[in-house]
Amino acid sequence: MTRASLTFGALLLIAIPLSLLAGRVWIDPAGGTANAALILAELRLPRAVLAVVIGGGLGAAGAAMQGYLRNPLADPGLFGIAPGAAFGAVMAIWLGTASTVILTGSALAGACGAMALLALIAGRTANPPHGIALFTLAGMMIASLAGALTSLAISLAPNAFAMSSIVTWLMGALTDRSWNDVTLAAPLTLAGVLVLWRAGRSLDALTLGEEAARSLGVNPRRLMWAMVLGTGLTVGSGVAVAGIIGFVGLIVPHLVRPMTDKRPSSLIVPSALAGALLVLVADVVCRILPLVTELRLGIALSLIGAPFFLYLLLRMRRGLA
Amino acid sequence: MMLACENLSVEREGKRVLDDISCSLMPGDITAICGPNGAGKSTLLSAMANLVEPSSGCVRLSERDVAAMHPLTRARNIGYLPQLAQVAWDVSVANLVALGRLPHRDAGEAEIRQAMGVCDLDAFADRPISTLSGGEKARALLARVLAGTPQWILADEPLAALDIAHQLTMLKVLRDEADAGCGVVLVLHDLSLAMNHADRVLVLSEGRCVADDDPEIALASDIIDRVWGVQSRWIGEPGEKAVVVHG
Numbered sequence: 178m179t180r181a182s183l184t185f186g187a188l189l190l191i192a193i194p195l196s197l198l199a200g201r202v203w204i205d206p207a208g209g210t211a212n213a214a215l216i217l218a219e220l221r222l223p224r225a226v227l228a229v230v231i232g233g234g235l236g237a238a239g240a241a242m243q244g245y246l247r248n249p250l251a252d253p254g255l256f257g258i259a260p261g262a263a264f265g266a267v268m269a270i271w272l273g274t275a276s277t278v279i280l281t282g283s284a285l286a287g288a289c290g291a292m293a294l295l296a297l298i299a300g301r302t303a304n305p306p307h308g309i310a311l312f313t314l315a316g317m318m319i320a321s322l323a324g325a326l327t328s329l330a331i332s333l334a335p336n337a338f339a340m341s342s343i344v345t346w347l348m349g350a351l352t353d354r355s356w357n358d359v360t361l362a363a364p365l366t367l368a369g370v371l372v373l374w375r376a377g378r379s380l381d382a383l384t385l386g387e388e389a390a391r392s393l394g395v396n397p398r399r400l401m402w403a404m405v406l407g408t409g410l411t412v413g414s415g416v417a418v419a420g421i422i423g424f425v426g427l428i429v430p431h432l433v434r435p436m437t438d439k440r441p442s443s444l445i446v447p448s449a450l451a452g453a454l455l456v457l458v459a460d461v462v463c464r465i466l467p468l469v470t471e472l473r474l475g476i477a478l479s480l481i482g483a484p485f486f487l488y489l490l491l492r493m494r495r496g497l498a
Numbered sequence: 499m500m501l502a503c504e505n506l507s508v509e510r511e512g513k514r515v516l517d518d519i520s521c522s523l524m525p526g527d528i529t530a531i532c533g534p535n536g537a538g539k540s541t542l543l544s545a546m547a548n549l550v551e552p553s554s555g556c557v558r559l560s561e562r563d564v565a566a567m568h569p570l571t572r573a574r575n576i577g578y579l580p581q582l583a584q585v586a587w588d589v590s591v592a593n594l595v596a597l598g599r600l601p602h603r604d605a606g607e608a609e610i611r612q613a614m615g616v617c618d619l620d621a622f623a624d625r626p627i628s629t630l631s632g633g634e635k636a637r638a639l640l641a642r643v644l645a646g647t648p649q650w651i652l653a654d655e656p657l658a659a660l661d662i663a664h665q666l667t668m669l670k671v672l673r674d675e676a677d678a679g680c681g682v683v684l685v686l687h688d689l690s691l692a693m694n695h696a697d698r699v700l701v702l703s704e705g706r707c708v709a710d711d712d713p714e715i716a717l718a719s720d721i722i723d724r725v726w727g728v729q730s731r732w733i734g735e736p737g738e739k740a741v742v743v744h745g
Contacts, residue, residue: 385585385639392549392580393597394600438593439587439626440593
């Protein structure tokens with residue numbers, strides 16, 4: 178267990194019980210009523226667990242993607258994985274599927290498809306400077322394409338109610354999520370994180386470039402499919418139950434990396450813990466803000482994430498200068 | 499453990515970049531691969547490490563086709579140092595060198611320590627790779643290969659970015675490895691270094707092997723003149739020779 182994992186694990190253990198108490202109605206831990214117990218058990222606890230699950234998956238996926246693409250700007254949202262998942266899920270809603278299993282399956286298929294497309298277009302570039310540009314452009318192209326197809330699906334929605342529910346869902350939130358959502362997302366996310374964690378050694382080898390990694394016994398095809406499966410499961414299951422929650426996979430590895438030895442394998446578990454913490458805290462902030470309606474979690478994280486992305490770009494520009 | 503190419507040909511986009519190369523390289527030797535730009539030197543080295551798929555022929559390590567070997571077995575036997583020394587993340591020198599143990603699936607602390615000692619990196623163990631000079635970084639990357647304790651070291655222009663002092667340091671490390679029984683294959687542009695430090699030289703031209711012999715024979719002036727299209731002559735004593743070239 179590394180220092181970073183211990184730190185974020187301990188913070189998470191403190192944050193989870195505190196998050197259960199916070200909300201429009203604050204719960205007094207000393208004087209529990211039947212209503213408070215119900216709110217805790219049926220609303221806040223599943224919401225907190227879901228925040229941990231989704232944040233953990235997005236953090237791990239971001240760390241693994243940055244390692245795989247050797248690109249510190251890689252993020253499941255920016256690089257089209259989350260938009261791909263959203264498009265898959267929107268298609269399921271558009272086609273009138275009520276089954277959450279089919280919606281989740283469609284989101285997973287969308288996420289895996291986007292990651293596979295990204296890996297096929299940009300995953301085998303040998304030249305690092307051009308490679309980073311190619312990865313970024315390919316990822317943004319996939320994100321734009323998935324976004325455009327999603328918009329097309331919205332504009333062709335069969336009725337106003339379907340359109341409204343798709344748009345609201347896309348904004349990303351954990352409001353009113355239940356244990357059913359946890360049951361659906363948790364095993365898939367856990368499986369995805371496990372796949373990404375097992376790919377850690379190969380991601381470490383990629384530090385030296387693809388050719389050197391292959392000479393160290395890494396099978397690039399197997400690694401690519403591990404990444405497709407791992408990011409597909411984590412991001413797809415998250416999008417399926419909570420819509421698009423962006424920038425977690427970008428912000429978290431950057432904050433965690435200075436606390437690790439910089440190897441991609443050292444980053445995956447602490448990023449999962451830090452991602453869980455970030456989404457949990459952001460969700461608490463969303464529900465305690467004194468607004469007329471609750472701020473959507475996806476919007477809140479985008480408001481934090483977009484300036485952070487700009488900050489990273491400016492820092493990279495200074496580095497290049 | 500002999501490394502042999504048998505009628506090895508490689509095609510890229512319909513163009514034959516290696517054409518029917520056959521050679522048998524011996525452990526304990528430093529073999530230099532020389533030739534003008536585009537002759538196929540790096541491709542030959544990559545093919546020896548099974549990083550390039552041959553269109554025909556094969557590479558054998560102790561009679562075993564390297565393409566049929568398990569990737570980890572192959573990686574444990576053949577250490578490859580690519581031409582582009584890229585390190586994507588700012589890891590410490592110790593962690594960079596430890597990557598050489600990945601094929602062994604062990605911590606290999608003794609091997610890592612020894613590789614760092616051989617390459618004179620003990621004082622740099624905790625330094626981030628970005629803080630090293632070009633020569634120090636080249637030594638760290640070589641130590642990564644040595645930490646894997648391979649039977650063969652294949653290095654693509656490992657001396658290209660180094661000053662003459664660091665070139666000699668690297669060559670000494672590689673000579674010690676060869677003396678310990680390791681096979682060393684280097685792609686070299688500097689013909690004087692190849693003449694003075696290699697036990698054997700392969701000269702490639704347009705994908706074909708035009709000379710495979712002792713350095714004195716393979717790098718004779720008439721071969722250099724024909725392959726590189728220059729006029730050349732060697733000056734100096736054996737072991738300290740330098741090539742003088744006229745356009």
